[in-house]
Amino acid sequence: GQQVQQSPASLVLQEGENAELQCNFSSTATRLQWFYQHPGGRLVSLFYNPSGTKHTGRLTSTTVTNERRSSLHISSSQTTDSGTYFCAIERSSNTNKVVFGTGTRLQVLP
Amino acid sequence: EAAVTQSPRNKVAVTGGKVTLSCNQTNNHNNMYWYRQDTGHGLRLIHYSYGAGSTEKGDIPDGYKASRPSQENFSLILELATPSQTSVYFCASGDSGLGGFEQYFGPGTRLTVL
Numbered sequence: 001g002q003q004v005q006q007s008p009a010s011l012v013l014q015e016g017e018n019a020e021l022q023c024n025f026s027s028t029a030t031r032l033q034w035f036y037q038h039p040g041g042r043l044v045s046l047f048y049n050p051s052g053t054k055h056t057g058r059l060t061s062t063t064v065t066n067e068r069r070s071s072l073h074i075s076s077s078q079t080t081d082s083g084t085y086f087c088a089i090e091r092s093s094n095t096n097k098v099v100f101g102t103g104t105r106l107q108v109l110p
Numbered sequence: 111e112a113a114v115t116q117s118p119r120n121k122v123a124v125t126g127g128k129v130t131l132s133c134n135q136t137n138n139h140n141n142m143y144w145y146r147q148d149t150g151h152g153l154r155l156i157h158y159s160y161g162a163g164s165t166e167k168g169d170i171p172d173g174y175k176a177s178r179p180s181q182e183n184f185s186l187i188l189e190l191a192t193p194s195q196t197s198v199y200f201c202a203s204g205d206s207g208l209g210g211f212e213q214y215f216g217p218g219t220r221l222t223v224l
Contacts, residue, residue: 102150
């Protein structure tokens, strides 16, 4: 089945540093999305990015589908960026079955 | 903004008891999902639904049933709860199409089975 690997498992930064989170998946994915989980548990969508590069604010996502990888870049990190970041892949086309990676836990220190 | 609510937010149950977790969405989304989150596993799909009256098995359906009586409501039922079902459960709603499969999550339910 579809496997999603994320790295690093955890990351500690000083405020202002940049972060690069990686997501690798085991077969060609038609749909890929990045999620953020607040320390309190709330999950929110960040990017739907099946291919190419997308930006929003200090976040940039780049997906290279034929290389089965995606990255999430956080520039000028802030303490409020702390939390866990997940990438998720639709298991196969148009099934709505989604498989999540195990996440990267980010801690940004003041 | 999309709204997904879950009840209860916290639940303590006894082994062998019946537990029902409820989810309500006001987004008019066709698809709804139940996940559980455990340390080291991320989120795993238990059941999902394409619309009222439909339920589909996810990756870890054993020990769980689901019910989708209406567009707005999706329940997860543990007929005979076991300690291994202690977890945090998330409900989500969403629609998929050319634009992707964005999902909106509820706040989670923390279930402890003693």
